[in-house]
Amino acid sequence: xxxxxxxxxxxxxxxxxxxxxxxxxxxxxxxxxxxxxxxxxxxxxxxxxxxxxxxxxxxxxxxxxxxxxxxxxxxxxxxxxxxxxxxxxxxxxxxxxxxxxxxxxxxxxxxxxxxxxxxxxxxxxxxxxxxxxxxxxxxxxxxxxxxxxxxxxxxxxxxxxxxxxxxxxxxxxxxxxxxxxxxxxxxxxxxxxxxxxxxxxxxxxxxxxxxxxxxxxxxxxxxxxxxxxxxxxxxxxxxxxxxxxxxxxxxxxxxxxxxxxxxxxxxxxxxxxxxxxxxxxxxxxxxxxxxxxxxxxxxxx
Numbered sequence: 001x002x003x004x005x006x007x008x009x010x011x012x013x014x015x016x017x018x019x020x021x022x023x024x025x026x027x028x029x030x031x032x033x034x035x036x037x038x039x040x041x042x043x044x045x046x047x048x049x050x051x052x053x054x055x056x057x058x059x060x061x062x063x064x065x066x067x068x069x070x071x072x073x074x075x076x077x078x079x080x081x082x083x084x085x086x087x088x089x090x091x092x093x094x095x096x097x098x099x100x101x102x103x104x105x106x107x108x109x110x111x112x113x114x115x116x117x118x119x120x121x122x123x124x125x126x127x128x129x130x131x132x133x134x135x136x137x138x139x140x141x142x143x144x145x146x147x148x149x150x151x152x153x154x155x156x157x158x159x160x161x162x163x164x165x166x167x168x169x170x171x172x173x174x175x176x177x178x179x180x181x182x183x184x185x186x187x188x189x190x191x192x193x194x195x196x197x198x199x200x201x202x203x204x205x206x207x208x209x210x211x212x213x214x215x216x217x218x219x220x221x222x223x224x225x226x227x228x229x230x231x232x233x234x235x236x237x238x239x240x241x242x243x244x245x246x247x248x249x250x251x252x253x254x255x256x257x258x259x260x261x262x263x264x265x266x267x268x269x270x271x272x273x274x275x276x277x278x279x280x281x282x283x284x285x286x287x288x289x290x291x292x293x294x295x296x297x298x299x300x301x
Contacts, residue, residue: 033187045096045281052106055261059132069107069196071098071133072117072256076209078232079129079287081136083116090114093286094253098135100278101255103258113202118206123147126256132254133268139188140300149261150254151268153297154279155233159189160246162234162274164215165242170176170222172245176200177220178261182211208233216240228287252297261275269299 005173033189054060059121061233064070073095074081096116108290117125122138125131126148133151140150147261161181163170170179179201185204193202205211211223223230227247234241257265279296 008197046103046275046278048103048108049106052104054263054267057261057267059258059264059268062129063105063107064133068111068113069102069105070113070115070131071197072122072131072136073098073114074136075114075116075208076207076235077137077229078237080229080232083114083230090172091286093282094137095134096282097255098133100275100282101133101135101268101271104267118186119184120206122186122256126258129258131301132193133264137229138254138256139226139251140254141199141201143190144256148253148259149257150253151257151265151266152272152298152299153252153270154255155228155253156294156297157226157228157251157253159224159249159251160191160230161244162212162230162241163214163219163221163244164221165238165240167221167242170244170297173197173248180219181222181224182214182220183224184211187225188250188251193224212237212241229252233258234252252300269301272299 017269036048054078065142073090075083076094077094078091081090082092083090098114099109099112102108115125115131117131117134117136121208122136126134138150144150159173161170161176169175176193176197180201180203181193181197182203182205183193185206190202190204193200203211203214205214208223208225208229211220214220215223216237223233227243230243234243255268257268276296283294283296
């Protein structure tokens, strides 16, 4: 019953997100919102640019040829990247960052195709050209930078732990010896546990929501990923789940891009650098009510 409740209950994330975000994400398709505006204001988060040109960018050339933008995202992370199972609406901080980039390139919501790509398949999707860029809690690492490039970072968080509400033996990462921890296959948090916590058993699954199911069903002892993601799950089911300890790594979220497309990378980095007010509005719209106090990070040159 609990497993089926999580699978179907994830559809009520809009209710849980009241605790996390306090409002919708500013999607142009949100009920009561006009294109590019928040549901509570006539002021747009961003506007669709016109007559955009990026010389020397294979990615931009492909986008222009296709007449649309294909963006890799997550869809099971409340507050960051989430797709409502009933309405199909996508919400979250990462989703609005992805929309902002598209708008800056001159493409409105009806010209965006979102693709949910599991963590383990992100680099290959970018290399293959299956997506034009990827925005979805994508940590910048040297290993990944050998295969793709990143714009950003646009957000900095850290690895945390989600446990059952009744759990009293895990208070931080120091208590993981002999425990079983779940995370997404191919994710940085899973690799960190495998490499630095040799006495801890690990389970890798395609999506974090599957890990949360196993946690509630007592198949694993904890779920680990970036604390920003875990806060969303705890808010979704506060009677069953809680976040413990403090972040024990630093994770820098970047926009995954094709290797060597410096022109496209520079365009997105310039947008971030010049768009501080927009970044702040997107954060407040999606994560501000969570109580997290953050500032926009400087992009890496």
